[in-house]
Structures are given as structure tokens and as C-alpha cells.
Amino acid sequence: MTATLNDQELSALFSGPFGEYRAEDRVAEWRKRYVNHVELVRNADEAQWVAPKFQQMLWDDNPVSNIGPGTSVTVTGAYNDKGLAKRLLEMRDSLEGLDLVARSTVLQNGFDEILSRVHPTYAKRRPKARIIRLLALMYPHDITCLMDGPRVWGVQRLIGAQRLAGDFVAQHAALRHRLREVLGDPIDLSGEVDQSIFTWFLWEKKVKRIEDGAITLEAGPGEPSNLPTISLLPANAQRRSLTYVRDNVRLLLAIVREAEHGISREDLVGVILTEATQLNVSSAGNIISQAQGGLGLIDLDNGAYRPTERGLELLTADNPAEVLRAPLVGRVFGMGHLLSILRDNPEGLAQTVLSQQLQSLVPTWTTAQPGSHIISWAKLVGLAQTSTINGVSHLSLTEDGDDYAAALPKDFMERWVIGGPAAGDNATLQEDKSKSVETLGQPYTIDSIINDGCFLERAEIETAIALLSRKRNIILQGPPGTGKTWLAKRLAFALVGERDDSRLMAVQFQPSLSYEDFVRGWRPDGRGGLALADGAFLEAIRSADKEKNRPFVLVIEEINRGNPAQIFGELLTLIETDKRTEAEGLRLAYPRTDDERVHVPENLYIIGTMNLADRSLALVDLALRRRFSFLSLAPALGGPWRAWCRKLGVPIELIIEIENKLTKLNDEIANDRALGPQYRVGHSYVTPLVGEPILNVETWRRWYNEIVESEIAPLVAEYWYDNEEKYKAAVKSLRLDH
Numbered sequence: 001m002t003a004t005l006n007d008q009e010l011s012a013l014f015s016g017p018f019g020e021y022r023a024e025d026r027v028a029e030w031r032k033r034y035v036n037h038v039e040l041v042r043n044a045d046e047a048q049w050v051a052p053k054f055q056q057m058l059w060d061d062n063p064v065s066n067i068g069p070g071t072s073v074t075v076t077g078a079y080n081d082k083g084l085a086k087r088l089l090e091m092r093d094s095l096e097g098l099d100l101v102a103r104s105t106v107l108q109n110g111f112d113e114i115l116s117r118v119h120p121t122y123a124k125r126r127p128k129a130r131i132i133r134l135l136a137l138m139y140p141h142d143i144t145c146l147m148d149g150p151r152v153w154g155v156q157r158l159i160g161a162q163r164l165a166g167d168f169v170a171q172h173a174a175l176r177h178r179l180r181e182v183l184g185d186p187i188d189l190s191g192e193v194d195q196s197i198f199t200w201f202l203w204e205k206k207v208k209r210i211e212d213g214a215i216t217l218e219a220g221p222g223e224p225s226n227l228p229t230i231s232l233l234p235a236n237a238q239r240r241s242l243t244y245v246r247d248n249v250r251l252l253l254a255i256v257r258e259a260e261h262g263i264s265r266e267d268l269v270g271v272i273l274t275e276a277t278q279l280n281v282s283s284a285g286n287i288i289s290q291a292q293g294g295l296g297l298i299d300l301d302n303g304a305y306r307p308t309e310r311g312l313e314l315l316t317a318d319n320p321a322e323v324l325r326a327p328l329v330g331r332v333f334g335m336g337h338l339l340s341i342l343r344d345n346p347e348g349l350a351q352t353v354l355s356q357q358l359q360s361l362v363p364t365w366t367t368a369q370p371g372s373h374i375i376s377w378a379k380l381v382g383l384a385q386t387s388t389i390n391g392v393s394h395l396s397l398t399e400d401g402d403d404y405a406a407a408l409p410k411d412f413m414e415r416w417v418i419g420g421p422a423a424g425d426n427a428t429l430q431e432d433k434s435k436s437v438e439t440l441g442q443p444y445t446i447d448s449i450i451n452d453g454c455f456l457e458r459a460e461i462e463t464a465i466a467l468l469s470r471k472r473n474i475i476l477q478g479p480p481g482t483g484k485t486w487l488a489k490r491l492a493f494a495l496v497g498e499r500d501d502s503r504l505m506a507v508q509f510q511p512s513l514s515y516e517d518f519v520r521g522w523r524p525d526g527r528g529g530l531a532l533a534d535g536a537f538l539e540a541i542r543s544a545d546k547e548k549n550r551p552f553v554l555v556i557e558e559i560n561r562g563n564p565a566q567i568f569g570e571l572l573t574l575i576e577t578d579k580r581t582e583a584e585g586l587r588l589a590y591p592r593t594d595d596e597r598v599h600v601p602e603n604l605y606i607i608g609t610m611n612l613a614d615r616s617l618a619l620v621d622l623a624l625r626r627r628f629s630f631l632s633l634a635p636a637l638g639g640p641w642r643a644w645c646r647k648l649g650v651p652i653e654l655i656i657e658i659e660n661k662l663t664k665l666n667d668e669i670a671n672d673r674a675l676g677p678q679y680r681v682g683h684s685y686v687t688p689l690v691g692e693p694i695l696n697v698e699t700w701r702r703w704y705n706e707i708v709e710s711e712i713a714p715l716v717a718e719y720w721y722d723n724e725e726k727y728k729a730a731v732k733s734l735r736l737d738h
Contacts, residue, residue, distance in 0.1 A: 004160045005206075010182045018201050022194065030224075033063035034145075034193045041137040042092075042189070050085040058088075062133040064145050064196075065224040075130065077122040084117055092138045100162075100177050103142055104170035111135065111169040125399050129226040132169070140192040142173045144199040147226030149322065153313065154207040155199050167318060175199055200224045209309070227407045231330045235416045236706040238333035239294045240362060243286055244373040248380055249321050251275050255291050255298065256311040262304035265721050280511040280561060289714050295327045303722040321381040322400075328381060329404055333418070334358050334374045339383065339397065339405040340413050348387065348396030351375055362418050363689060418706065444493040452490060453644050454483070455636035455683065464631055465494055468605055471629045472577055475559060475608040478633030480715060481682025484609035485557050487633070492553035492607060505543075506555040507536045509562035515569045520590045532590055537571065544604040551603050559608035564624045574600045576627050612678035613719075635666055636683045648688040651697050654736070658686055658704055661734050668730065669719065679719055685712055701736045708734045 005013070021027055041058065048054050056079045078084055091110050095103050111131055119126045129147045136143040146152050149168035156163065156171055161178035164170050179195045186192045210231050245251065254275045255268065263271070265288065272284040279287065288305070291297045297311035307315070314323045328335045341357060342349065351372075358371030365371070375395060378384035383401035387394050397405060409415065446461050454461065468474050468491060476484045492504050507518070515521065516535070523533040534542075537554070544552040565572055570586045573579060585597030608628065637659045645655045666680040685707055713731045720727040 005158055006160075007182045010159060010179075013202070013206075014183055014198055017205070018198055021201055022197065027197070030063065031190075031193060031197060034197070035190050037061075037063055038137055038140045038189050038193060042140070046086075046089060049089045050082050052079040055079045055081075055085055058134055058137065059130055062130075062137065064133040064136040065129070065147050065226060075118050075122040075127055078118050081117075081122075084114075087117075088114070088134075088138070095139060095142065100173060101164065104164045104166060104173040107135065107139065107142060107173055108166040108170040132226075135169075136196065140189060140196065142176050144172050144175055144196045145224050146172070146175075146199055146203065147224070148228070149317075150229070150313075150326070151203050151207075153317065155202050157313075157316075158202055158207050163316070226403075228326060228329075228404050230326055230404065230407050232336070232408075232416075233331055235333060235418055236702055237709055238331055238416075239290075240333050240365075240370070240710050242290050242294050242328075242332055242373060242377060243283070244376040244380075245276055245279065245283075245287070247276065248377070249324070251287065252291060252295070252297060252324075253314060253320060255287070256307045256314055259298050259305045259307050259311070260315075262301070262306050264304060268305055278512070285718060289717075293714060293717075294332060295324060296331065297327075300717075300721060300724055319382075324377075324381045325383060325400070325404060328377055328383075329408075332374070332377075333416070334361060334371065335378065335383075336408055336412055336416060337361055338374055338378055339401055340408060342384065342395065342397045343402065343405040346396065348394035351386070351395050354395055444490075444496070444498050446494060449487075449490045449494055450640075453687065454487060454490065455638065455640040455644070456487075456633075461491075461494075464491055467629050467631070468495060468607065470577075472580070472602070472604075473575055473606045473608075473628045475610050475628045475630050476633055477610040477612055477630055479635065479678055479680045479682050480611055480613050481684040482633040482635060483682065483684050484611070484633055485555070486684070488555045488557075488607040488609050492555060492605070495553060495605060496551050503543075503550065503552045504555065505536060505540045505553070506557065508557040509559050509564070509567065511562060513562045513567055515567055515589065518567045519569055519571060520588055522590070532592060537568070538598070540604060541598065541600060544601045548601060548603055551605060553605045553607060556606065556608040558611060559624075560610045571598070571600065572624070572627065574598075575606060633682075634677075635662070635680050637662060637686075641683055641687065645688060650688060650700050654697065654700055654704070657736060661736075662686060665716075665730055665734060672719075675719055681712055681715065705735055 022031065037057075044054065059075055059078060091106075094106055094110075098106065114131050114134075115126060115128065118131075132143070132147050136145060144152075144155075146155065152168040152171050152175065155161075156175060159175070159178050159182075161171070161174040164174050176195060179198065180186075183195065186195060208229055251272065254271060258268065258271045268288060269281060269284040272287050273279060273281070276284075276287075288298075292299060292305070295310070296308055297314060298305045299308050310323065310327065314320045317323050329339065330336075338354065338358060341354065352368070354375060355368035355371035358374055359365045359368045362370070375384065378401070379386065379395075382398055383404060384395050385398050385401075387396065446458060446465070449461055450458065456464075464474070464487075476488055478484055489504065489506070493499050496503050518535040518537050520532060520534050520538055522530040540552060540554045568575070569589060574584060574586060580600050580602045582597075582599050585599035587596065588598055606628075642652075642655050642659070646652060662681060662683075669675050669679050669681070670677040672679075686704065688703075708731065712734060716730050717727050720730070
């Protein structure tokens, strides 16, 4: 984190490194032109000033800074507006004798006034950068060459300048006031320009953040610009999308604010659940991961989360959403692609089309949801905006979004691609992929499960199906990534005898799920009243009861995330094998009639899944354990897994290396007294998807390293959240050297 410079440090930088920087040829040339233009503007009389040619120079031929995409925002009509020209001349000398606060107010009001006079009269877009450059020539004593808010605020924090009322334009006066306190009053215009250029030097050398491993894009020192600073991580190091929840910015502000004095993971989870009551403990962990690895707002330091410099910037910014723009573009895969696509389609595109285009970028995005989340984030932070065309919602870039799109390299879409296939954090992704190449309704057997990529022995699968047939209720438990949900659905199909989705219902338990959600409860009827509504369990019971001779299956994912005894209510008793008759029927908590009785039919089977590595979950109570049989799954990096990888084109030497690395990590996890075997990393993380092309060795290496960085590393970080050194060593040992 960048520390605030004291007077001595600031003075030493100005007289030492900055002096050398200023002597460089390109900087010396820039400084010379800057000084000449300031002299011209400060000394012009009214006749010179109002001439269209002079106004053109003032607006266009301005050496203070490059303005990137702002060059396309012309104000040609303003050259001949004598009323505007005279007003600018009046403003030029309006700061004489004013104190700091008054000067900053005049600057901010002046900027706002000029903007209102030229936009939209002379420009369709707001020519903000042009106006800042113009003010820098008019007010060399108060305005610097920094063209945008993030740079101004960053330098303001660095030098400890006073924070004034108003937007970033007003803060320029505070920057110059602080520099004069330390460096003294300049004796001439050259000195004024030097202090202005010094702020750019400070930004470049002391403030600008370059992410570890990022590809820097912006021009080097000596070439100031208003292009947003983006620290672009390579595609394989970027986060694969972010979850979007309501009040995202407010939630992130709460996270960073609570972390200012250090906060444990458990306490931070509590903060998140208080601020966002719709989330559960697992979702809260994901939000922490996003705030840390996705957006770089917090970091783990000696077992406590603390704000990064960007996090502190979020707390102090007038518009916190703006602070999130750069990390979203630089650290999240898909955001830059969205901006690039929209820049090539200035009239906008339908959001459904955009979501599908984004989905096509990542092999493991089997739905359009990740793309929809990216679009939601883009709108939230002001990079994109919506409009309705012929009843269809279209998305287009905002002015700020266009600036960020312009800051991307021209070959961004070609260079930032996901190389090779990428497995998800569980085999559900593989299941979705395989569905596209299978015909629903075909006969489904144990052989089908094996052919789909199950790495269990045939006897184990036979045992699971036999146990399900007899007990009717089983739970698949195991570490993350062992294919619990994937196998649950395939066991269901094998029991049914075909891939028939109409006889399979899947739900997911979570802490907020209640009996009223799962069984039956009162819900708003849309007319101001309440009506009884059946939940997923009663719907499954009703479907099975209609066709008593055909098996139906209810899959409950993460069954221990909720409170099963409370969620099932009186029906927990009725799922027992010997209670599945009409004679055992019970009256529900919310009956539709006095004599209504409900029983669980014999042809309804229940398969639950349970992640043993979730620290937030309570132990499953004995009442549930008595009614379910439990099957344990473990990481399966053996012969069947190796054969599967070979079939999909992974070179054998890489298969062996990957197996050895993951096995070594799992041994370390299993032997850790604070963790144990239930925390091992499952094979699904490193299992290629069906239908992926056979690639060369280098591409497979890149695929595996992407999985390590984007999916396994966050998991390991949660395991050893209190031992950063151990976490980093573990991740390093997993990577494949090129």
C-alpha cells in the first residue's frame, strides 16, 4: 500500500528523480510547449482571445495532455461563439485574491458552466478532457495536467493534500496548494508548469498500480493521457466472471469499512450476511473471494482481512462505483470483451445476444448467466447503459465505457482468449456439456454412467443403485470436486432407465430455505392476499403419485446447507422405507382441507449430496442419518481418470505430472490436523470436458494452469486462510512449468 509522502520525501523527489525526468528530451519538449501555450493564453488580450483561430487553439491545439478518445469529441461550433469566448476570458482572471476553498469552488463551478454551454450544443458527448486542458492553460497556478478523477485522487492521497468539497476538478487546487507548501511558490510560469508536470510524475512513479503479472498498456512517463489506467492480467490469470447481487457497491463498502482495523474471516462472513440477508454462508465466502481476488479491495494479512489501497480509495471516492471499473476490466475475464464488442457496435446490441456472445468465450460457461452478471456489473459501474428499441432491451457503451474500451489494446479480442478446455469446480459442467451430444430419452444403464466419465468401479456403481433401490434415500458425501451432483443425476437416470428429465427434479438447500418453501406455505397471490403454494417436495410427490409404476427421483444438492429436519418437517418421518404407504399419511402444517393427508409414495427416490469441506455447515443430525444411507466419494485420480484424459487428447506425460501434483497436495491436506481427508481437492477440477478438441502440449499446460489459478487456488486459500505462506507454496507447487 502506498504511504503518504512527508515534506522531506516530497521535496527530495522533486529535486532529485523528477529533475532527471524533466531533463529527458521528450519531457523537455513537452514542458517547453506547455509553458509557451500558458504564456500565450495568460497574455492574450480580448481581441486576440475572441478570434475563432485563437479559440480553436485553446480547445484543440493544447499540449497539456493527450486526451485519447476525447479527440473525437470535437466542439467546432464553439470556435465562433463570441459569448462563450468572452465568458472564458472573464473566468481567466477570476481567482485573484481568493483563498483555497473559494478557488476550488470557482474551478468546479467554472468547469460545470463550460460543460453546460458546449454540451449538447456543440458536442454530443461531454468534452470533459478538453475542458480540463483548457482550464490548465487558464489557471496554471491551480490546475494540473491530470485529466481524470482516479489520477487526481490518487496523487491527493499520496501527497497528503486536503480533501475539498466538490468533484475532482476542485481537488486540483488542493494538489497545487500542497505542493506550494512544500516546494514554495514558483517564481515564473515555468515553475508553475513544473509543479503541474510533477503531479504526473508522481502518478506514474508512485501511485499507478501494476498488478503482479499484468501486461502494462499505457504509454510511459512523459506522455500524459486521460486514458483510464488498466492493469490487464493475462487471460489465464483473470477471474472467470463475478457473481452479481443486489446492492453490490454498498455491500463491498461495508466489507472494506469493517476490514479497516483487521477482521477475521468468520466475522467478515457475519458482516456480509447482515448486509445481504439473501445470501448464505457459502455465498458469503464467494463474495469475500470476489472482494479479494476478483476486485483487489481487501487482502489477507496475518490471518486478518485488511483494505488494499484500492479498497481505501473505494471508501473515500465520491462515486465508489467508479473505483471498481479498472479492476473489473483488468482482472475479470469477459468485461474487456463486452466493452470491445459494444465499441464495434455503437448502436448497441440486445442483452440476450451479448450474453450468448460472452458465453461462447469460455468453454465451461454452459449457460448465459456469467455473461448476464458481467453485463449487470458493467451497468452498475457506469460502463454500459440500457435503452429499449422496438421493445427489446439493448446495451451500449457510456462515455466512460468508451474511454475504457479505447484503453484496451487493439488486438485485445485476439490475445485475451481462453486456451483449451477448462473443467469446472464440479462435474456438473461436464454433465451439461455431454447433454448437448446425447439424445434425451435413450436407455441409460451403468455402462452409460461409465461411458459418461465416471471413475468409480462398476461394482461401486452397482452397489449405489442397489442401495438406492432398497433404502430409497441416499446421500453422496465427499470433498469438493468429486462429482457428487454429477453422479447423483446419473444414478437417477440409471434407476429410471433412461435420460428422462421429466422424472428428475433437482433442488438446492440453503440456510434460508424453510418448510414453507420446500413443502407448503402461504405466498402472496398477486392480488393483495395470500394463498397456499406447494413447494418442490410436494410437486415431486404429486408427480410420482400420478405414475405409481414408474420411478421418480428428487436430487437435493448440498442437503446439509439447510436444516433438513426443519425443512422436511413432518415429512421427514414419511420418507422412511416402511412409512411409504397411504396408511402412514400425515396432516401437513398447512392443510388445504381438514381431512387432507399426505404420504411419500414408494416410487419417489431421494438422492442428496453433501460437501464435507464446508466449514460453515453444522453436523447432520441423527434423525437425518437414520433415514438415509451414506456413500462416500473421494478424489479418483487413478486408471479410469487417466484413460479418460488420454481419450480426450491430454499427453500422457502431463497426465502423470498433474496426478502427482494433485496427489501430493491432497496428501498434505489430509495430514493437516486442522483439515483432513474431507478437504482434499477432487478430480473434477482437472477433468477435461467431453467434445473438446485435441490440443498440443503447450495448450494443455495452459489449460491446467488456468484451472489452478482460477479454481483450485481460491479453494486452497480458504483452507489455509490463516497461513498465507503455506497457501502460496501449495499453489506454486501445483503449477506446471513451461
